[in-house]
Amino acid sequence: MNEREAPLREEVEAAASAVVDAFAATDRDRYFACFDPEATFVFHTEPARLDDRAAYERLWDEWVAAGWRVVSCESSRRRVQLLPGGAVFTHSVATTVETGEGRESYRERETIVFRADATGGLIAVHEHLSPDPADAASADGDA
Numbered sequence: 001m002n003e004r005e006a007p008l009r010e011e012v013e014a015a016a017s018a019v020v021d022a023f024a025a026t027d028r029d030r031y032f033a034c035f036d037p038e039a040t041f042v043f044h045t046e047p048a049r050l051d052d053r054a055a056y057e058r059l060w061d062e063w064v065a066a067g068w069r070v071v072s073c074e075s076s077r078r079r080v081q082l083l084p085g086g087a088v089f090t091h092s093v094a095t096t097v098e099t100g101e102g103r104e105s106y107r108e109r110e111t112i113v114f115r116a117d118a119t120g121g122l123i124a125v126h127e128h129l130s131p132d133p134a135d136a137a138s139a140d141g142d143a
Helices: 009-024 028-032 053-065 133-142
Strands: 035-043 069-083 086-099 102-116 122-131
Touching (some): 009 028, 009 069, 009 086, 009 102, 009 122
Parallel strands (some): 035 122
Antiparallel strands (some): 086 102
């Protein structure tokens, strides 16, 4: 694949699964290998955009040092939009983590933007997480 060709849907699914699987395993090296060094990250839990992979790696290391690890991460409602030289992947994600404060579970919506890399594979250049409104609605119903 070159920058003018769209990837195959299966290639995007595989690249997205690699991100999710590495995150679910709390496998730092495998997870960050899925992202371009210049990738940006927008997380609703953080006050500012992370402007490169190194910034997120530092944040990840702080989380782990405080006792954070992923217990489970499940992807559903996947959608792939193919573009010349890349793709946009969106899905819903249900995550449970262990923290220094105890176990937390939440549901989010995630967008990952991929582009073709020099080897013809796909690498993530942007990740965006937002809360899933359905999760908030179910939490309100439990109150």
